[in-house]
Amino acid sequence: MNTPETTSPATTSPETTSPEHVRRVACVGAGVIGGGWVAHFLARGYDVTAWDPAPDAGRKLRRLIDAAWPTLTSLGLAEGASTDRLTVTDTLEQAVADTEFVQESAPEKLDLKRDLLARMDAATPPGVVIASSTSGYPMTDMQTTAANPSRLVVGHPFNPPYLIPLVEVVGGERTDPAAVAWASRFYEVAGKSVITMDDEVPGFIANRLQEALWREALHMVASGEATVRDIDRSITEGPGLRWAVMGPMLTFALAGGEGGMAHMLDHFGPSLKSPWTRLEAPELDKALYDAVVAGCDEAADGRSLADLVAERDQGVVDVLRATGRLDRGEGSR
Amino acid sequence: MNTPETTSPATTSPETTSPEHVRRVACVGAGVIGGGWVAHFLARGYDVTAWDPAPDAGRKLRRLIDAAWPTLTSLGLAEGASTDRLTVTDTLEQAVADTEFVQESAPEKLDLKRDLLARMDAATPPGVVIASSTSGYPMTDMQTTAANPSRLVVGHPFNPPYLIPLVEVVGGERTDPAAVAWASRFYEVAGKSVITMDDEVPGFIANRLQEALWREALHMVASGEATVRDIDRSITEGPGLRWAVMGPMLTFALAGGEGGMAHMLDHFGPSLKSPWTRLEAPELDKALYDAVVAGCDEAADGRSLADLVAERDQGVVDVLRATGRLDRGEGSR
Numbered sequence: 001m002n003t004p005e006t007t008s009p010a011t012t013s014p015e016t017t018s019p020e021h022v023r024r025v026a027c028v029g030a031g032v033i034g035g036g037w038v039a040h041f042l043a044r045g046y047d048v049t050a051w052d053p054a055p056d057a058g059r060k061l062r063r064l065i066d067a068a069w070p071t072l073t074s075l076g077l078a079e080g081a082s083t084d085r086l087t088v089t090d091t092l093e094q095a096v097a098d099t100e101f102v103q104e105s106a107p108e109k110l111d112l113k114r115d116l117l118a119r120m121d122a123a124t125p126p127g128v129v130i131a132s133s134t135s136g137y138p139m140t141d142m143q144t145t146a147a148n149p150s151r152l153v154v155g156h157p158f159n160p161p162y163l164i165p166l167v168e169v170v171g172g173e174r175t176d177p178a179a180v181a182w183a184s185r186f187y188e189v190a191g192k193s194v195i196t197m198d199d200e201v202p203g204f205i206a207n208r209l210q211e212a213l214w215r216e217a218l219h220m221v222a223s224g225e226a227t228v229r230d231i232d233r234s235i236t237e238g239p240g241l242r243w244a245v246m247g248p249m250l251t252f253a254l255a256g257g258e259g260g261m262a263h264m265l266d267h268f269g270p271s272l273k274s275p276w277t278r279l280e281a282p283e284l285d286k287a288l289y290d291a292v293v294a295g296c297d298e299a300a301d302g303r304s305l306a307d308l309v310a311e312r313d314q315g316v317v318d319v320l321r322a323t324g325r326l327d328r329g330e331g332s333r
Numbered sequence: 334m335n336t337p338e339t340t341s342p343a344t345t346s347p348e349t350t351s352p353e354h355v356r357r358v359a360c361v362g363a364g365v366i367g368g369g370w371v372a373h374f375l376a377r378g379y380d381v382t383a384w385d386p387a388p389d390a391g392r393k394l395r396r397l398i399d400a401a402w403p404t405l406t407s408l409g410l411a412e413g414a415s416t417d418r419l420t421v422t423d424t425l426e427q428a429v430a431d432t433e434f435v436q437e438s439a440p441e442k443l444d445l446k447r448d449l450l451a452r453m454d455a456a457t458p459p460g461v462v463i464a465s466s467t468s469g470y471p472m473t474d475m476q477t478t479a480a481n482p483s484r485l486v487v488g489h490p491f492n493p494p495y496l497i498p499l500v501e502v503v504g505g506e507r508t509d510p511a512a513v514a515w516a517s518r519f520y521e522v523a524g525k526s527v528i529t530m531d532d533e534v535p536g537f538i539a540n541r542l543q544e545a546l547w548r549e550a551l552h553m554v555a556s557g558e559a560t561v562r563d564i565d566r567s568i569t570e571g572p573g574l575r576w577a578v579m580g581p582m583l584t585f586a587l588a589g590g591e592g593g594m595a596h597m598l599d600h601f602g603p604s605l606k607s608p609w610t611r612l613e614a615p616e617l618d619k620a621l622y623d624a625v626v627a628g629c630d631e632a633a634d635g636r637s638l639a640d641l642v643a644e645r646d647q648g649v650v651d652v653l654r655a656t657g658r659l660d661r662g663e664g665s666r
Contacts, residue, residue, distance in 0.1 A: 228628025232580020247565020295561025
């Protein structure tokens with residue numbers, strides 16, 4: 001379907017459909033994540049084939065899509081989008097036989113992922129990119145048994161994939177960089193927000209960050225330091241409100257006031273030695289100090305402190321308003 | 334100012350003003366956090382005295398308040414709220430001499446906090462609660478040199494204190510539980526969202542969680558695994574969008590689908606052994622498993638999975654809309 005007048009930024013073989021012209025997508029595994037992908041692709045107007053070995057998978061998938069569809073409709077469906085464009089197949093091979101992209105969302109077991117990716121590779125047309133939703137396995141470890149590992153990439157989404165924009169894209173040692181570029185471009189066309197990683201890091205970026213938070217939370221529950229409810233409230237009423245608007249690095253830079261991240265590191269650097277989490281901090285040497293300060297300057301991208309503060313404040317106010325958190329104080333004052 | 338017909342839930346002495354009747358608040362330290370507290374209290378209609386030893390502190394404080402005031406006005410000021418109700422004093426003693434509550438927001442240095450709290454205690458009227466904005470020092474370690482340690486509590490805010498609702502309140506070994514209760518109630522009356530902790534934990538709750546995330550982020554920058562910009566985007570485009578709506582525990586429970594947190598732990602429990610962060614996870618034994626599952630059930634508070642999914646989805650959509658993230662996909666589909 002690649003038309004002569006279109007230049008595709010990367011294709012894995014001459015017969016590969018360009019990211020802009022993909023019409024048919026296959027989802028292998030249709031649980032919470034795979035089903036969320038199905039809902040996303042349907043809402044973006046794709047024809048979707050889905051397969052899942054669980055006996056009641058089709059019923060659960062329909063239920064998930066029905067629950068998500070009103071939300072997706074309110075967000076605005078792509079032209080021609082319809083839940084009728086879903087076909088649930090009896091076999092994996094049927095799901096991928098005629099597809100232009102495959103998203104695998106099987107349970108998080110390395111052996112299972114390996115076997116499934118090899119099976120999918122064997123049944124998928126040549127040149128079609130196959131992406132795994134794995135939460136953290138490096139593709140190098142998953143592509144070991146596939147005949148054509150070059151087209152296997154990680155495309156890691158966040159739950160629910162039909163609402164949270166981020167997809168982390170990275171290849172393995174045997175992945176063709178063109179497949180990584182193709183997948184990144186395809187996800188963008190499909191309405192996602194993409195971070196393409198140059199190197200494999202277990203857990204990628206966002207999952208390493210949220211896994212650190214999750215493990216600290218589990219420690220706190222295990223030791224009786226906090227309840228599940230306190231942990232959740234501490235985020236939704238606190239840092240979580242900022243993180244929807246501005247990331248943790250720039251957020252902390254603003255806490256440094258006019259001195260920015262440099263002042264923040266001067267001020268809170270010593271706290272890296274404090275037992276404020278079970279995670280040991282890196283040595284805050286000059287190289288790290290400079291990298292963090294320069295990175296924040298770069299991320300600020302010319303915006304002044306006043307600009308950033310105003311942006312953050314307006315963003316937080318919008319989030320507070322959108323989530324019904326205003327006027328909660330009790331006093332008349 | 335305690336009137337006979339009002340029952341105060343907790344007072345630290347007969348002459349203590351009830352939380353509902355406080356009119357005068359003192360802020361010691363007027364940098365980014367202290368100044369943010371000043372802006373918050375002014376917007377809630379209090380008379381505020383502020384002191385900071387920095388030579389240009391008054392100028393910076395006025396600038397911070399001027400920048401925040403339009404936002405606070407759009408949120409709705411309390412009756413009578415005015416920036417004219419701020420008095421910047423020349424000495425700490427003048428700031429606290431006639432106050433009904435004190436918020437300390439000095440730099441994060443233990444010796445400095447200890448000395449300052451002792452000085453503040455000596456100059457503040459008897460029975461008035463003094464709270465520290467410390468990011469993580471236990472009050473037990475800070476109250477060692479004060480003559481009246483019983484009225485010293487931690488009231489830990491998040492930047493900016495005039496927008497982020499959360500305050501974590503906890504006392505030290507020598508704090509009167511009545512002072513903790515008074516402070517918690519006062520912050521609620523003043524429009525904050527309070528978590529009162531029974532026990533001292535360094536970093537409290539939210540800061541332990543965000544410090545774990547922060548340290549993992551610093552490690553990633555130090556090792557070249559991710560840039561500052563990638564780290565920030567990975568949160569704002571990913572988990573950060575959920576965390577403004579639903580905390581990390583309940584968010585993960587929803588990823589377990591109809592099996593909830595129990596299924597999530599069955600599925601991702603083994604990942605606790607994976608190197609997805611530098612933080613070692615606790616042993617997922619039966620006690621922890623049960624505590625997390627029961628905690629999520631309790632936090633769900635009778636809401637079904639479908640209810641929770643609908644709530645999360647609507648919340649995320651509202652946040653996406655409020656922060657201008659809709660219609661960002663490029664494709665026509």
